[in-house]
Amino acid sequence: MAQTSQFCTFYLEKLLFGVELKSVQEVIRSLEMTRVPLAPTVVSGFINLRGQIVTAVDLRRRLELDPAPPGQLAMNVVVRSEDGAVSLLVDEIGDVLEVDQSTFELPPETLRGSVRGMILGVHKLNDRLMLVLDTEKACQMAQVAESTAAGG
Amino acid sequence: MIESDIVKDFLVESYENLDRLDRELVGLEKNPDDRDALASVFRTIHTIKGTCGFLGFNKLEAVAHVGENLLTRLRDRQLTLTPEVTTALLSMVDAVRQMLGQIEVARQEGERDDSVLIATLTRLLQPAAVRAQSEVFAAPGSAPEAVVFLKDVPLEGMPLNDVPLNIGDILMQRAGVTPAALLFAAEKQKEGDPRRIGEILVEQGAARPADVVEALRIQQSSRGIAVSDSTIRVDVGLLDKVMNLVGELVLTRNQVLQFANRIKDAEFLADCQRLNLITTELQEGIVKTRMQPIGNIWSHFPRTVRDVALGCAKEVAIEMEGKETELDKTIIEAIKDPLMHLVRNSVDHGIELPEDRVKAGKDRTGRLTLRAFHEGGQVNIEISDDGAGLNAERIRKKALERALITAEQASRMSEPEIFNLIFQPGFSTAEKVTNVSGRGVGMDVVKTNVEKIGGTVDVQSTLGLGTTVRVRIPLTLAIIPALIVTCGGDRYAIPQLNLLELVRLTGNQIRAGIEMVHGAPVHRLRGRLLPLVYLSRELKLAEDSSATERDGAVNIVVLHADGRQFGLVVEQIHDTEEIVVKPLRKQLKTVKIFAGSTIMGDGKVALILDVLGLAQRAGVVTENRSRVLNEKTTGAREPSGAAADKQAFLLFVGPGNSRMAIPVGTLERLEEFPVEQVEMSGSQWVTQYRGQILPLIRLNVVLEERRNRLRALQLPPTLDLGPIQVLVLHHDGRLSGLVVERILDIVEDRADVRSAATRPFILHSVVIGDRVTELLDVPAVLRGAEGNAVRPTPAMKAAEVAN
Numbered sequence: 001m002a003q004t005s006q007f008c009t010f011y012l013e014k015l016l017f018g019v020e021l022k023s024v025q026e027v028i029r030s031l032e033m034t035r036v037p038l039a040p041t042v043v044s045g046f047i048n049l050r051g052q053i054v055t056a057v058d059l060r061r062r063l064e065l066d067p068a069p070p071g072q073l074a075m076n077v078v079v080r081s082e083d084g085a086v087s088l089l090v091d092e093i094g095d096v097l098e099v100d101q102s103t104f105e106l107p108p109e110t111l112r113g114s115v116r117g118m119i120l121g122v123h124k125l126n127d128r129l130m131l132v133l134d135t136e137k138a139c140q141m142a143q144v145a146e147s148t149a150a151g152g
Numbered sequence: 153m154i155e156s157d158i159v160k161d162f163l164v165e166s167y168e169n170l171d172r173l174d175r176e177l178v179g180l181e182k183n184p185d186d187r188d189a190l191a192s193v194f195r196t197i198h199t200i201k202g203t204c205g206f207l208g209f210n211k212l213e214a215v216a217h218v219g220e221n222l223l224t225r226l227r228d229r230q231l232t233l234t235p236e237v238t239t240a241l242l243s244m245v246d247a248v249r250q251m252l253g254q255i256e257v258a259r260q261e262g263e264r265d266d267s268v269l270i271a272t273l274t275r276l277l278q279p280a281a282v283r284a285q286s287e288v289f290a291a292p293g294s295a296p297e298a299v300v301f302l303k304d305v306p307l308e309g310m311p312l313n314d315v316p317l318n319i320g321d322i323l324m325q326r327a328g329v330t331p332a333a334l335l336f337a338a339e340k341q342k343e344g345d346p347r348r349i350g351e352i353l354v355e356q357g358a359a360r361p362a363d364v365v366e367a368l369r370i371q372q373s374s375r376g377i378a379v380s381d382s383t384i385r386v387d388v389g390l391l392d393k394v395m396n397l398v399g400e401l402v403l404t405r406n407q408v409l410q411f412a413n414r415i416k417d418a419e420f421l422a423d424c425q426r427l428n429l430i431t432t433e434l435q436e437g438i439v440k441t442r443m444q445p446i447g448n449i450w451s452h453f454p455r456t457v458r459d460v461a462l463g464c465a466k467e468v469a470i471e472m473e474g475k476e477t478e479l480d481k482t483i484i485e486a487i488k489d490p491l492m493h494l495v496r497n498s499v500d501h502g503i504e505l506p507e508d509r510v511k512a513g514k515d516r517t518g519r520l521t522l523r524a525f526h527e528g529g530q531v532n533i534e535i536s537d538d539g540a541g542l543n544a545e546r547i548r549k550k551a552l553e554r555a556l557i558t559a560e561q562a563s564r565m566s567e568p569e570i571f572n573l574i575f576q577p578g579f580s581t582a583e584k585v586t587n588v589s590g591r592g593v594g595m596d597v598v599k600t601n602v603e604k605i606g607g608t609v610d611v612q613s614t615l616g617l618g619t620t621v622r623v624r625i626p627l628t629l630a631i632i633p634a635l636i637v638t639c640g641g642d643r644y645a646i647p648q649l650n651l652l653e654l655v656r657l658t659g660n661q662i663r664a665g666i667e668m669v670h671g672a673p674v675h676r677l678r679g680r681l682l683p684l685v686y687l688s689r690e691l692k693l694a695e696d697s698s699a700t701e702r703d704g705a706v707n708i709v710v711l712h713a714d715g716r717q718f719g720l721v722v723e724q725i726h727d728t729e730e731i732v733v734k735p736l737r738k739q740l741k742t743v744k745i746f747a748g749s750t751i752m753g754d755g756k757v758a759l760i761l762d763v764l765g766l767a768q769r770a771g772v773v774t775e776n777r778s779r780v781l782n783e784k785t786t787g788a789r790e791p792s793g794a795a796a797d798k799q800a801f802l803l804f805v806g807p808g809n810s811r812m813a814i815p816v817g818t819l820e821r822l823e824e825f826p827v828e829q830v831e832m833s834g835s836q837w838v839t840q841y842r843g844q845i846l847p848l849i850r851l852n853v854v855l856e857e858r859r860n861r862l863r864a865l866q867l868p869p870t871l872d873l874g875p876i877q878v879l880v881l882h883h884d885g886r887l888s889g890l891v892v893e894r895i896l897d898i899v900e901d902r903a904d905v906r907s908a909a910t911r912p913f914i915l916h917s918v919v920i921g922d923r924v925t926e927l928l929d930v931p932a933v934l935r936g937a938e939g940n941a942v943r944p945t946p947a948m949k950a951a952e953v954a955n
Contacts, residue, residue, distance in 0.1 A: 037691035
């Protein structure tokens with residue numbers, strides 16, 4: 001009896017990521033954001049989600065990927081975290097995939113140190129790899145070192 | 153199995169009864185002859201015992217029962233109330249409380265062993281104690297028989313207001329029913345007879361029907377004494393839910409109102425108005441339901457004070473003023489522990505031992521006063537003691553030892569600042585931890601908890617006389633009126649609580665209204681210097697602090713925080729709105745400038761500014777402030793009565809670090825010139841100013857001794873001097889500039905304490921702002937100064953006006 005789990009998937013810089021379906025509250029198109037001055041740089045701003053104020057985290061920044069090409073609107077993957085809902089900004093939403101436990105493997109050594117902490121592992125799908133994102137870690141907004149924050 | 157609702161009610165009621173017992177026992181200890189108090193205590197314990205029996209909590213019943221016996225002895229004066237007895241009774245209250253806790257969690261009494269407590273209580277009964285009692289209670293856990301109850305409650309001569317609530321007891325007392333008959337009836341019930349005691353007795357012929365009816369009536373009325381208020385118990389969770397809904401309603405109303413402004417339909421507008429009124433009233437009503445008098449938490453303190461005082465062998469009396477002051481329930485919950493800690497602290501560390509107090513000429517009994525009142529939109533809670541006070545030197549030393557401050561800071565700090573060091577983490581944990589003030593709650597935790605709900609705490613003390621800790625907290629948290637402003641294209645909300653007034657500078661006023669003092673921009677507001685903070689700069693949205701003009705005007709929002717005023721320069725000012733405060737995520741709380749966020753009428757999110765955090769960050773509320781700049785405001789205007797006698801003085805630092813002043817009357821402007829702009833005209837320093845040549849009179853030269861003056865005069869301005877601070881004076885139709893070391897402030901003072909001058913060019917010495925200040929003789933200085941002041945020609949005057 002194979003163990004399967006469901007993942008909500010999305011794309012960032014052509015990479016396929018997945019988060020556990022049960023931690024996802026909803027997925028929604030780009031919403032108007034209010035910037036938060038002096039907040040950690042990974043915080044893009046606040047969005048109004050039906051009366052709930054949700055913090056938006058720039059996942060590209062968080063994973064230390066290049067910034068998105070200008071003019072591209074991000075999609076919101078709203079996840080439940082310890083301290084309330086957080087919206088992860090991603091490029092594109094993928095399908096809900098059901099994956100088998102047997103395809104799971106720990107993250108490769110080649111991943112950079114800081115990012116590695118946020119990837120729980122990899123599922124080897126038929127035609128590609130799905131990186132499993134640690135939702136809690138991704139939602140952490142700890143202040144990036146002052147020197148790297150531009151005017152933050 | 154008894155329904156959980158009944159058990160829940162039992163628990164709630166019993167906890168309340170126990171709290172009341174705490175208070176009553178402590179009160180009784182002070183007035184042992186208070187019969188009413190004794191009767192009240194008896195009644196309370198009896199009620200608890202009765203209900204326990206009914207619900208089958210036998211262990212609880214057993215403990216309560218022994219306590220009741222003790223009280224009976226007291227009531228019959230067979231026993232006197234000694235501290236030992238009071239302590240034992242209070243221990244019983246604690247034990248009952250613990251058992252209730254167990255019941256709350258596990259729905260049953262659990263495996264407790266209270267034999268020690270029961271033995272102690274039993275021992276305290278006089279030797280005349282009924283031996284049968286001790287025998288019965290030697291095995292706790294066995295249900296006490298009905299026999300014991302009847303035998304041990306002496307009903308003879310019980311005053312009417314001590315009417316017991318058992319029907320059997322009433323019948324015994326008033327209808328002459330014998331204990332034996334009652335016992336028989338009780339036995340029958342135990343065997344399964346479903347009838348009531350009264351019925352069984354009547355059947356046996358042991359009681360008359362009329363007596364039973366009478367007894368029932370008495371029982372009902374005595375129960376009725378337990379207040380049938382016009383109050384109702386409501387689950388707090390339900391109130392929270394309603395509160396949230398009202399919050400959402402307020403937001404939606406805001407949004408509807410926004411639309412209403414656009415639609416010109418009269419009927420629709422009328423409906424919107426109604427909606428507005430109703431929502432406001434509903435909101436006020438809901439807020440009120442959650443308000444509770446602070447007396448609710450204070451009622452626990454007499455017991456705490458008693459226990460702590462006993463523990464440290466001190467004598468302390470507690471007084472409370474303002475018990476009725478109301479606070480929101482969540483705030484009450486949040487400050488309960490901090491206040492408790494402050495009270496314990498006062499008794500433990502503040503108040504001295506009786507012998508020491510007498511030696512110092514004080515009463516043996518220390519006084520602890522709790523005061524609560526509303527002021528300036530906030531609730532103030534003061535905890536004062538007349539104890540030993542804080543020793544600034546010792547605190548300073550300890551702080552240095554623990555490296556909380558540097559030696560340089562230590563030498564600069566004023567006494568109030570030193571006192572506030574006790575709130576630093578790392579300070580309180582160092583104090584001798586007695587088992588009384590332990591529990592890991594230190595002064596720093598008190599401060600953190602108070603600040604978490606948006607409050608402030610500070611301490612004042614006089615060595616040898618006493619200490620006062622003051623906690624200030626906002627009235628409610630959830631829905632507040634706020635001023636909406638714009639900065640950098642985004643909107644921000646400023647709580648009206650901190651708002652004093654709005655100032656708008658246009659045209660010429662912009663340049664004239666903003667002066668520089670020591671590199672910091674200020675605005676003179678009715679004679680006072682108001683430090684300015686540029687919001688765009690604090691939020692790092694713009695780099696320079698140049699006046700942010702919008703539509704040819706500069707908008708300044710005058711705010712106050714922590715007793716200090718400052719002006720916030722913003723781009724635009726909009727309306728005041730009621731906003732719902734949504735707290736920030738834990739992780740974002742470190743951005744001290746923001747107090748929370750809210751959703752505006754158009755659905756966009758806006759951030760709420762934390763005025764105190766903003767002020768601290770901008771440095772207008774610095775740690776190291778001189779007393780001169782200390783303006784005490786709580787949002788109330790200064791009493792104008794004494795204002796007539798006061799004069800405005802400009803304070804500055806003169807040569808040799810001397811404190812000097814001039815009357816503001818002659819002061820034209822405060823200016824700061826970069827050294828490069830100062831030129832030499834002969835031996836006179838001058839600068840170009842508003843189309844004139846302004847002579848700069850160096851005070852250090854004028855006040856210099858005659859023989860050194862000539863040499864000093866020749867000194868040109870050197871680059872290492874930094875920007876020159878100048879008081880531009882208007883005297884005799886001319887403008888002159890007075891060079892000073894440092895401009896301090898403008899204050900109003902009566903300045904009537906004066907003494908003769910000590911050197912030339914000084915009128916006299918006065919006391920301004922509680923410090924000795926030399927009043928400069930301006931005309932003499934101007935006359936004595938070398939150099940030629942240029943009298944303005946009509947052409948120059950015209951040029952100046954045109955600027």
